Structure formats: structure tokens, C-alpha cells
Amino acid sequence: MRPRRSGLRAAVGLTLALVGVCLGVGAVLASGPERKEVEVVVHMAANMRFTLPRGQEGVKLVKGDPLTIRIQPGTKVTFLNTSPFPHNVIHATVENLEQIRGHSAFQSPEVMATNQRFSVVFREEGTYPILCYYAGHHLAGMVGTIIVGDNPPDAARTFARRR
Numbered sequence: 001m002r003p004r005r006s007g008l009r010a011a012v013g014l015t016l017a018l019v020g021v022c023l024g025v026g027a028v029l030a031s032g033p034e035r036k037e038v039e040v041v042v043h044m045a046a047n048m049r050f051t052l053p054r055g056q057e058g059v060k061l062v063k064g065d066p067l068t069i070r071i072q073p074g075t076k077v078t079f080l081n082t083s084p085f086p087h088n089v090i091h092a093t094v095e096n097l098e099q100i101r102g103h104s105a106f107q108s109p110e111v112m113a114t115n116q117r118f119s120v121v122f123r124e125e126g127t128y129p130i131l132c133y134y135a136g137h138h139l140a141g142m143v144g145t146i147i148v149g150d151n152p153p154d155a156a157r158t159f160a161r162r163r
């Protein structure tokens with residue numbers, strides 16, 4: 001009986017500790033400014049372009065082609081392949097792709113099939129060039145820019161900080 005009872009006691013203790021941790025976390029979250037998680041979806045389209053579906057909250061379209069969007073830090077961007085062809089996405093420019101490939105701050109699997117998704121949460125302000133290099137799509141114009149924050153560092157400085 002004794003071991004079982006002490007086991008029960010331990011279980012109760014652990015439960016109380018977990019509740020305490022949860023309450024603590026809740027308190028920390030509640031004390032900050034209220035911020036709901038925003039998810040923005042970017043389509044990887046059949047015309048070899050990144051495109052923004054209409055009517056999404058938390059994103060400002062700066063330019064349509066090549067796609068340039070502005071979001072706030074903490075926004076989750078989900079790249080969704082809406083085309084019948086594979087695509088991919090990497091934080092790179094046409095100029096530094098070969099040098100940065102494999103070391104970039106974010107990059108999707110090399111082949112994203114139709115309906116496949118890849119998400120990135122942008123926590124730091126910055127200017128993030130992106131492109132798709134599947135079958136040379138970047139050379140056909142499948143490039144874009146994600147601007148995070150209202151007054152972010154430019155692309156060169158964003159790369160420099162991540163090297």
C-alpha cells in the first residue's frame with residue numbers, strides 16, 4: 001500500500017506543478033499587449049509567380065509582380081503550392097542563391113508537390129527576398145520580397161545579420 005500511496009502523492013504533486021506552470025505561462029502571456037497569431041498564405045502559382053490571395057488580414061500588398069508584401073513581426077507565412085507543378089521557396093536572391101543554398105535562414109524542401117505547404121514565422125524585422133529555384137523558376141521571375149515591420153533593415157543588412 002505504501003508505495004502506491006506515495007506514487008499517488010507524486011502524481012498529485014506533479015499535476016499541481018504542471019497546473020502551476022500553465023498558470024504562470026498564462027499570466028505572462030496575458031500581461032503583454034494582446035496579439036492574436038496571424039497567418040498569411042502565399043500561393044505558389046502555375047504561372048511561376050508568388051501570388052497573394054485576396055481578403056487576408058495582417059498583410060499589405062506592396063507590389064503584385066514580383067510579389068512584395070508587408071507583415072508585422074510574429075506573422076506566420078504559409079507558402080502553398082496551388083499549381084500542378086512542383087515549386088520551392090528559399091530566402092535568397094538570384095545573385096546569392098548558389099552561395100546561400102543549404103545555409104539560408106529558411107528554405108522549403110527542394111520539391112514541394114501540389115497542395116504542399118511550408119510555413120515560416122517571421123519574428124525579426126527585416127527585408128527578406130525569396131525565390132523558387134525549382135527548374136530555374138527564379139530566372140523566369142518567380143521571386144518576391146517579404147518586408148517585416150514598418151521600418152525594417154534593408155535586404156543586405158537582413159542577410160548580414162543572419163550570416
Ligand SMILES: [Cu+2]
Binds near residue numbers: 044086132137
Ligand atoms: Cu517555382
